Structure formats: C-alpha cells, structure tokens
Amino acid sequence: MKKLLLVVVALFLTACSTTKPNFVFNDQTAVDQNTGLVWVRNADMPGHQLIWRGDDNVYEFVKHLNADNFAGYADWRVPTMLEFTTMIGYATSLGYDKKDMKTWPFKRFLSLGFTNVHDYEYWTATRESPTEMWTADLISGRVAPRPENRPYYLWLVRGNGGR
C-alpha cells in the first residue's frame, strides 16, 4: 500500500513537473492560478518551527491565526501532502540540480516572490501512521513520512483547489 502511494506521488510529481507556476501575489497571500489555492506569502508565519503535539503547536497557531482573521480569512489550514507535492512540482519544473542550491525548491519559491522560505522540512496535514506525518523537504523536494515528534516549519494554505 505504501509503495503504491509512493508511486502515485511520484507520478503526481512527474505530472506536476510539466505545470509551470502561475501565482498572483498580493500583499500577504499568493493565489495559485492553476489550482485556486491561496498560500500565505510568508512561508514561516510562526517565525520558528512548531511541534504537532504539545503546547504552542501547529493546531494552536492555526486556531489563533484564524481567530485573528489573517489576511481577511478564517479558514487557513495545513496543506495536504498532495497540495505540497503540487507546490514542489512547480519549483522542480523550473529545473532542479542537487549540486546547485539556486535550483533547490526553497530558493525557487523565494525567487518566485514568497518570503521566509526555509531550507528545511515543512508540515503537511497528511498522517501516515500514529507516529508519522508526511512532510515536504524544500531542499530535495522530497515529500515523505517523517517522525511526528520533531519540529518542522509551517506554511499555510486556504481553499480546496478542486482536490
């Protein structure tokens, strides 16, 4: 089942790699014209990595952000594994060479117009097991299950993007 899922993700990545990024940037948000999803322009709203379970975690941060009606919306959420895979597909569609940092996803996102994108892993909302969540690595572009008990960065999205 896991292998099948990985194959699906790989196929998805390949499919996405032909789709070029098409964002409309606003002051605080970026609208993905391909999917309709709205991403927060600042790829590190909390200003530091967050944990999944515990005080001051991802859930609490999203709750407070929605209570504050950030950028006029109250439905911000953690992107799913597929949504993040699509995002990384945009970055890799511009070319990727593991020996050239300028081509790494986090650099691509920065050059597209996003801010505070880190060369590290980001949370997705997709759970793999009771102790693992899927995360997105913005160095290698790999989206894979990782231990849940570690802190990762948080990049928020809203809308359903038709997926």
Added chain:
Amino acid sequence: MGRRAMNMRAGWGVLAVVSLLALTGCGGTAGAVASGKTAWDDQGARILEKKVVFNSIGLKMDIEIVDIKSSLAGNLMRAQAALRSRDSGTLSFQYRFEWYDADGLEINSGAGSWRPLLLNGKEIKTVQGVAPDQRAKEFKLLIRQPD
C-alpha cells in the same frame, strides 16, 4: 477435627481477614481520585484524558463524580469537577488538588490543603482548582470523608 485441620482453618481465616483489609484499606488513601491529564489528539488539538478511581466503597455509595473538565487560564491549567451526592441527607467531604508536570512529577508536593465540601441531598456542586505554575499538565482531585 484434628489439631492440624483446625490450624489450617485458622490460617485461612487470618488470610481472608488480611486480604479484606488489603482490599479495603491499602489501595491508597481511602477516598476517591479524579484525574485529568493533558494530551493531544491526531490533529494536535488539546484533549483531557480522564480517570476516576474510588478506594472507598462507602464514598462510592455517597458521591458520584459526574464531570471533569480542564481549560487554560492564561498559561495555567485550570481543573473543574462536578460532584453529585447520591444521598438524601447532608454529607460532608474534604477535597484537594494535586498538580503534576509532563513527566508525572508533582509540583509543590504536599502544598495543597484539604478543603471542606458540604453536599445537601442529591445536590451537585463543582469544585475548581488552578495550577500553581505553567508546568502543570495533569491534575488529581482527591476526595475523602472527614475523620
């Protein structure tokens, strides 16, 4: 009946009495303990894992713990329990809160004093406590009958 048989019967009797004492009196402080432990569900939302243990049959017949809640007062854990009397008369109890950190270590060990609680016939009352500091992730409400 032989002396050996009588000795065996007496031995079983002593064992029974000791077992009964152990069951009724040695299962911790005679009373009840309602505990709530902070945990997080799969979405990361804060939840409370609740547990109620009665160590006294008499108390269990007198009182029922109908609800246990917890919330945050700023950064401090606040606990609340609703207690209902099963009796038609007025009953007297004592209670106190104990607080524990994420590792299960007691905070300000032994600092909480016993407080009186009067329950009229079939009455429901709530008792509340606030953690001494923000390390608290678990509480125990201890209830006992006065001496």
